[in-house]
Amino acid sequence: MVELSIELGSVLLLAFGLKGLAKIRTARSANGLAALALVLAVVGLLLQQGLGGWPWMLLGLGIGGGLGAVLALRVAMTSMPETVALFNGCGGMSSLLVAIGAVQLPTPLNLVGQVSVLVSVLVGAITFSGSLVAMGKLQEWLGTPGWTLRPQRHAVNIVLALACLACCALVLKGMAVALVPLTVLSLLLGVGLTLPVGGADMPVVISLLNSYSGVAAAAAGFVVGSELLIVAGAMVGAAGLILTQVMCTAMNRSLTSVLFGGALGAASSEAGDAGGREEYTNVTSCSPEECALTLEAAERVIFVPGYGLAVAQAQHSLKELARLLEQHGIEVRYAIHPVAGRMPGHMNVLLAEADVPYDQLVEMDDINPDFPRTDVVIVLGANDVVNPRAKSDSASPLYGMPVLEVDQARSVFVVKRSLGSGYAGIRNDLFELPQTSMVFGDAKQVLQSLLQELRSLGVGKVTAGAGSTR
Amino acid sequence: MSGHLSGTAALWVLVLGSLLGLELIGKVPPTLHTPLMSGANAISGITLLAALALIGEAPTPALKLIGAVALGFALFNVVGGFLVTDRMLAMFRRREAN
Numbered sequence: 315m316v317e318l319s320i321e322l323g324s325v326l327l328l329a330f331g332l333k334g335l336a337k338i339r340t341a342r343s344a345n346g347l348a349a350l351a352l353v354l355a356v357v358g359l360l361l362q363q364g365l366g367g368w369p370w371m372l373l374g375l376g377i378g379g380g381l382g383a384v385l386a387l388r389v390a391m392t393s394m395p396e397t398v399a400l401f402n403g404c405g406g407m408s409s410l411l412v413a414i415g416a417v418q419l420p421t422p423l424n425l426v427g428q429v430s431v432l433v434s435v436l437v438g439a440i441t442f443s444g445s446l447v448a449m450g451k452l453q454e455w456l457g458t459p460g461w462t463l464r465p466q467r468h469a470v471n472i473v474l475a476l477a478c479l480a481c482c483a484l485v486l487k488g489m490a491v492a493l494v495p496l497t498v499l500s501l502l503l504g505v506g507l508t509l510p511v512g513g514a515d516m517p518v519v520i521s522l523l524n525s526y527s528g529v530a531a532a533a534a535g536f537v538v539g540s541e542l543l544i545v546a547g548a549m550v551g552a553a554g555l556i557l558t559q560v561m562c563t564a565m566n567r568s569l570t571s572v573l574f575g576g577a578l579g580a581a582s583s584e585a586g587d588a589g590g591r592e593e594y595t596n597v598t599s600c601s602p603e604e605c606a607l608t609l610e611a612a613e614r615v616i617f618v619p620g621y622g623l624a625v626a627q628a629q630h631s632l633k634e635l636a637r638l639l640e641q642h643g644i645e646v647r648y649a650i651h652p653v654a655g656r657m658p659g660h661m662n663v664l665l666a667e668a669d670v671p672y673d674q675l676v677e678m679d680d681i682n683p684d685f686p687r688t689d690v691v692i693v694l695g696a697n698d699v700v701n702p703r704a705k706s707d708s709a710s711p712l713y714g715m716p717v718l719e720v721d722q723a724r725s726v727f728v729v730k731r732s733l734g735s736g737y738a739g740i741r742n743d744l745f746e747l748p749q750t751s752m753v754f755g756d757a758k759q760v761l762q763s764l765l766q767e768l769r770s771l772g773v774g775k776v777t778a779g780a781g782s783t784r
Numbered sequence: 785m786s787g788h789l790s791g792t793a794a795l796w797v798l799v800l801g802s803l804l805g806l807e808l809i810g811k812v813p814p815t816l817h818t819p820l821m822s823g824a825n826a827i828s829g830i831t832l833l834a835a836l837a838l839i840g841e842a843p844t845p846a847l848k849l850i851g852a853v854a855l856g857f858a859l860f861n862v863v864g865g866f867l868v869t870d871r872m873l874a875m876f877r878r879r880e881a882n
Contacts, residue, residue, distance in 0.1 A: 328827060329804060335823045335869075336812040342873040345823050349866040352830060359833050367839040370848045374835065374855030382864030389868065397868060398822050405828045405861040411854035412834040418847055419838075426791035524821055527828040527861075532801070534834040536794055543833050544794060545801035550828040552805025557821055560812070650814075658817035666875035677814065 320358035321542050327351035328546055332553060355542055378404075391667050392624045395656045396452040399445045399520050402527050406441025409434045409530035410497065416537045417490055423537070425486075430536030432482045435493060436500045438530040443504030444523050448516055451508075452656065458510060467510055474503040507573070515572045517657040518561050522569075525554025561658050594733055594741075600751040602760055605692075605727050606767035612689035614645045616681065618718055619665065621655050622695015622730070628758035629668035632694065635761055635768075636670070642773045647674050649681045649691075649718050651699035678718055685722035693720060693728045693744075694757050701742045712740055726750045729760045819872045826865025832858035 328351040334344025365371075382401070389397045413434035417423065423431065450456035461467070478499045484492035511519050532547025562569050609615065617636065623629060636646045648670065654661035662675060676684075685691065693700055702721045704712040720726055726749055733745070733752070744750055753760050812820055835858050839851035 329808060332805070332824065332827070333808045335820045336809055336816060338813060338816060338876060341816060341819060341823075341876065342870065345819075345866060345869045345873055348823060348827055349862075352827070352832070352862060355830065355833055356836065359836055363837065363840040367842065367848050367851070370839045370852040371836060371855065374839075374852040375859055378856030378859035379863040382860040382862070383867055385860075386864040386867035386871065391872070394818060394822070394868070394872070397864075398818075398825055401822075401861045401865045401868070402825050402828070404857040405825065405831060408829070408831045408835060408854045408858035408861065411850055411857065412831060412838055415838045415842065415847055415850040415854065416834075418850075419841055420843060421841075424791070426794065521821055524825050524828070527825065528805075531828050531831045531834075532798060534831045536798075538834045538837045539794075540833055540837070541794070541797050543830055544797045545804070546827055546830045548798050548801030549805035549808065550824045552802040553809040553824045554821075556806060556809045557812075557817060557824075560817065652814045655818075657821065659815050659820075660818050662815040663818055663872050663875065672876070675815075 317358050317362045320354055320361070324351045324355040324358060325542060325545050327354065328549065332549060358542075359540075391664055392627070393453075394660060394663065395517060395520060396449040398657075399449040399452065399523070402520065402524050403442045403445030403449070405527040406438040406445065406523075406530050408438070409527070409534045410438030410442060412534045413438065413537055414493060414497070417493065427537055427539075428486055430533045431493075432485060432496070434530055434533035434537060435496055436478060436482070437526050437533060439497055439500035440504035440507070441523050441526045441530055443501040444508040444519070444526075447505050447508040448511075448520050448523065451511075452516055456509070458512065463510055467506065471503065471506045474499055474506055478503060511572065515567065517653070518558055518567070518569070518572050520657070521554055521558040521561055522573075525551050525558060528552075528554055557658075561653065594745055596746040597733065598748075598751045599754055600727070602753060602755075602763040603767050605751070605753055606764050606771065608725055608727075609639065609644075609690055609692075609764070610642070610768060610771050610773055612644055614684075614688045615639060615690045615692070616647050616649050616685070616688050616720075616723070618649045618651075618691060618693045618696050618700055618720060619654060619661055620651075620694060620696025620699065621660075622697075623757050624655060624661070624664050624695070626695065626757035626759075628694065628756075628761050629664050629670070631758055631761035631765065633665075633668045633670050635765055636674075638765065638768055638773060642768075647676050647681065647684075649678065649720075650675050651678050651696070651718055652716075654696060654699060678716060682719050685719050688723040689725065691720045691723040691726045693726065693730075694761075695729065697730075697742055698740060700744055701740065702747075703740070703743050706743075710740060720744065721747055721749075724749060727753050729753045729755065729757050731756060815876070819869050822865055822872065823869040826862055826869060829858045829861030829865060832862060 327347050331344045331348030334340035413431040417431055481492045481496035528547045528550030532544050535543030535547055639646050650661055652658055700718050700720045701712055703710045704715045704717045721744055835851050835855035839848050842848040842851055
């Protein structure tokens with residue numbers, strides 16, 4: 315009875331935790347609730363089954379928990395997407411190992427148990443290898459090999475999937491050995507499915523794999539006969555699917571095109587890199603000095619931060635610049651595109667880390683009407699999310715994706731290292747508009763020199779009235 | 785292993801759990817997508833229960849070792865996932881205090 319109430323309490327806490335995570339005010343305590351739920355669940359289970367094998371439990375607890383804690387406390391906020399991918403992959407590996415262990419127990423499994431073992435192995439392995447590939451690509455340890463973009467890759471993946479199914483059939487016929495090739499083939503399938511996906515689509519894949527790890531956990535729940543595990547796994551699986559859908563909508567991509575036609579982004583990225591500089595004809599570039607002069611005379615400024623800002627670790631310099639401008643009486647805000655950074659919400663986390671006031675971060679739909687009234691827009695390491703082509707060119711792969719309408723502002727400065735194409739690899743018409751100037755350089759260095767120039771202009775020292783408009 | 789669960793009952797649990805998950809995550813502000821993904825990911829490390837059950841039932845050291853490794857992977861996911869989510873959310877809270 316005690317065990318049952320603990321289990322039920324744990325499910326309730328998990329549900330409230332997951333719900334609370336979706337609201338800013340409650341998110342942090344909700345995360346604690348969910349963690350508490352897992353502790354309760356473990357206590358309930360140990361009450362039920364006793365402490366037999368405790369040295370082994372301690373071993374797993376010490377090594378796994380310890381490494382997880384160290385990594386979680388040390389990792390930089392910029393590497394959050396790949397960290398989530400790594401954690402996620404390990405969850406999948408755990409389900410895979412449990413299933414392989416369960417078939418070797420002396421008690422035979424019924425049909426439901428056997429099918430669950432197969433699902434657990436298949437999905438767990440795909441989650442593991444897929445997440446590691448996603449991590450490798452985000453860390454830029456792995457590229458997109460050319461051969462993975464050929465149509466034949468579908469054939470390879472289909473053959474792998476069929477071979478997996480054949481192994482499953484063999485296991486159900488009583489050949490437990492077939493679990494070995496099943497594991498290997500599923501791992502390869504995870505690689506085959508993830509490797510061709512272009513960089514821009516990677517967050518969607520991580521979110522989907524997150525959903526898979528829930529499915530794998532639920533399957534492991536069937537194997538060991540734990541309702542709690544099934545409920546929790548199913549909840550995570552469903553929640554992951556919703557998030558995946560949200561991300562796809564924000565990027566104007568359908569899930570099928572990410573997964574199966576997914577090469578599009580990567581393919582055009584290569585074309586863009588090769589085409590490179592010649593493609594742009596009418597680009598004006600300017601120095602940080604000129605940019606500082608325009609800034610000094612502005613009344614309303616909007617920053618558009620992108621992943622390039624995070625890569626350059628420039629969030630703190632940006633915050634400093636914003637403070638200086640505010641002291642000068644200039645209104646400063648940040649326009650946040652839903653998929654800025656490499657995961658939805660990633661940019662909010664990065665700017666929060668740099669102490670940017672929460673109310674200065676404005677979502678796309680709220681800030682778009684304000685661009686025509688804005689004197690200066692500074693785009694920092696963002697590209698595709700400010701591409702006007704998404705509105706005008708129906709042939710563009712970006713067409714229909716909601717973008718920040720920075721081209722409506724009076725002047726636009728784009729801070730970028732070079733004219734290379736964006737993450738999705740698509741040419742950006744913004745760069746050629748008459749009101750746009752490119753400031754070439756590393757975001758952090760450019761911001762530092764802007765700060766220097768503005769200070770030498772006396773901005774921030776004298777609390778003179780706001781600069782005159784042009 | 786505990787085996788008290790019938791196949792149909794388990795399927796009901798699966799279906800209702802999925803519906804609960806869909807319902808709970810209806811609307812989320814974009815700000816929270818990354819922390820939510822990371823938090824949900826930590827919860828999926830609940831396979832640690834299955835790993836513990838495996839260690840409890842395993843008759844041989846080899847099998848217990850498999851259980852221990854599975855437990856290690858799951859805990860890496862759980863502990864790391866919750867801590868990293870907390871780190872992200874702590875920043876938002878400090879923000880609101882100002």
